[in-house]
Amino acid sequence: MLFWSRFEEEDEDFVVPTMDSYATWLEEKAAAGEGGFGTRTDAKLLRKSRELRLHRLELTHAVVHQCESAPETLVVIPPVSLHRWRRTDDSIDYVEASLLPDGGRGNSLVRLQQGISGYADRFMDVDGTELNEEAQRFAFLDSQGMPEDELDAIARRIKPLAAADDRHPYPSAAEARGCVVPLVPSDLRRLAEYGQLFSSDDVWKQLRPVLYTYWN
Structure with missing residues (x-):
């Protein structure tokens, strides 16, 4: 996806994918039972935002990579939230x-210490497993300096959100502190797959919420 503009210049047959083509891909994924929860909904929201002209941004605007100022910075935005x-x-x-x-x-x-609008109270383990509401409580109270023994008790109540997964992976606050991170929106994972953004399927787990201000 980072090289779409170059492909367009070098290959006259290459057409830069649009929001509509991405929405079609999402619909096809949903029809095949792939893409995870919210895939079909994201497609509908993208179609509706174009219909209502909520913005004139294109799919390429969902990825910000300003090489001339910060080559190590790659910011990815959920297309439905552009x-x-x-x-x-x-x-x-x-x-x-x-x-x-x-x-x-x-x-x-x-x-940022928590996710952006719509994801502020949702957290996951670094392995990508979404966690219950105790994770958000732990993260907030840890940032407020709650005593370690009280945080230990909260950490032990953190478990995967899925009801079928009954693990309690953190025996202490120290263990949880190194593993509980803001949830990566599922739409970003789908965009990464569609745009082939990363060299490995697991790189999305390293994404963290940021506020990026840049001038060009």
Whole structure:
């Protein structure tokens, strides 16, 4: 997906995939019983957002990779959330940034401790397993400095969200602290597969929520 524009320049037969082609792919995945929960819903939301003209962004806008300023930074946005999770600056943003001591127009990346809108209370293990609500409680109270013995008790109540999975994987807060991370939206996993973003199927587990500000 990162090379679609280059492919378009080098191959006259190559056509950059659109939101509509991605929605069609999602529908086909759902019809085949693949893609996981929400696949068909995402396709419907994409179709509806185009119909209502909620935004004019294309599928390529779901991946931000500014090589000239931060080559190590790759930001991936769920296509169904593009109109809410991505915005461009206006004159007020520009003036406010200009008043900052450093001129304000430098790039910045802030790692968030919880997911963005719609995913703020959802967490997973680093192996990709979604966790119950105790994980969110643990993450919040840990950030507030709760005593370790009380956090230990909460950590022991964390388990996979799936009812059939009865494991309690964290015997202590120290164990949970290294494993409980914000949930990666399933739509990002589907986009990564469709756009062949990563060299391995497990790379999506390393994605973390960030607030990325960049100027170009």
